[in-house]
Amino acid sequence: MKAPFGEPSHIRPRVFAAALSGFAVFYLIQAATPLRIDDDAVDYLRMAAAITDRQPIPPIPLPHGFPILVSALERAGLGSSFFFVVANCGFLAVGLLSVWRMLRIYPTLVRQLTVVFTLLAVPVVKSVPIALPEAAFFGCSLLALPLISEAMSARNSKRAMLLIAAFVLTAAAISLRLVGAALIAPLLWVCLSREPEAASQQTRSRLRAALLLATLIVVTTLLAVAIARSHTAFVYWIWARRFYSTNGLMAALVTRVSWMANGLGEIVLNVPFSRFRSRRLLFAMVGIVAAAILAASVRRPGRLTTERLYVLIYFAALSLWPNPSPRLWMPVIPLLIAEVILAVDRLPRTRLRTVAVGAYAGWFALTGLAALAYTTRISFSGDQFSKVYGKSGGLANPEITADDPAWEHIKLYRIEAARVMSRYGGR
16 A cells, blocks of 8 residues: 555565564674773673672772673673673664554554664664663663553553563663663653553452552652662762863853754764764754754644653753763664654655655665674674774774873773773673
């Protein structure tokens, strides 16, 4: 069945399945990569090694969830880059299955394109082959969201089980990334919402459900307090306060708006901003236009859902966080893509729209496939890995000397990076 001007109403199931199979192969073969590291990856792996060796964990202000996961893999004999990437692929699959479930009321084509475009998104492509918690957080947080949403209309024991599972996943997401606290508001909203009436519901079961909900509310509130009082949150607060006070609040806000616009522009253009810094104005303009489309998309339905509440809170946290890293966008990329596709789907079906949408889809696919090809080249680079990944295969730039202001950090990084490469770099 065709929509006006030849636009398909959905991708044929066989074609869609074939595309997903192709993506699965591309992502899974990244397990052949040598260990990819950066500053954060080295810190996470240092913490994991300490947990496995039953040594004091280094005082690094990062959540412990990912190091615990890496340590568990290592204890099971799976402590190498190969299995880290396989695990990341598993979490990515869980997250996408959850997105498919969340979008069940959306048109089939919107659901299909959301999954395909997410797998083509450069931040997703870059995050899977590296030892970082993005993929694990992607899976946990996106699996929690449909459970929270479905608990809104569920009754009795099903509602209770959904809320308990959602709470466990929320705690797991927070242990991976502190921004997982954005799930607390949707979870509390559902806990405090009135349970759907049931004619056959007995007084005893209603009291049991009320007691469970009260317990969940108390425990969730305590979890929020514990997060706020944690060492990691304290250090993050110090970083943020320093960022907003060093050059004045207005200058910091302008910088944050610029970073957010560039980050959103990077997602829309699907090319890494770090390689095209001279096109900063283009990225910012595209990001501003995309933000306007998203705002219009959220406003038009006139209904706040648990998923949209999560995106709004996550977006607010990302707006305030003094770090422009594009990988922080990964957990909400599929939800943003779905909103944009839905907004575009509502536009009048003119030939101009068809040509523009087709051209953009082609560009996104081309850049995404190029990113997959490039990361595959890195994975199979062999002896050339140090030349094609980072400055020196993820190690510190060998040209940096003691005259550099960051020398102490560089010196420590060289030592610790060599240790984690030796420990986790095997196949």
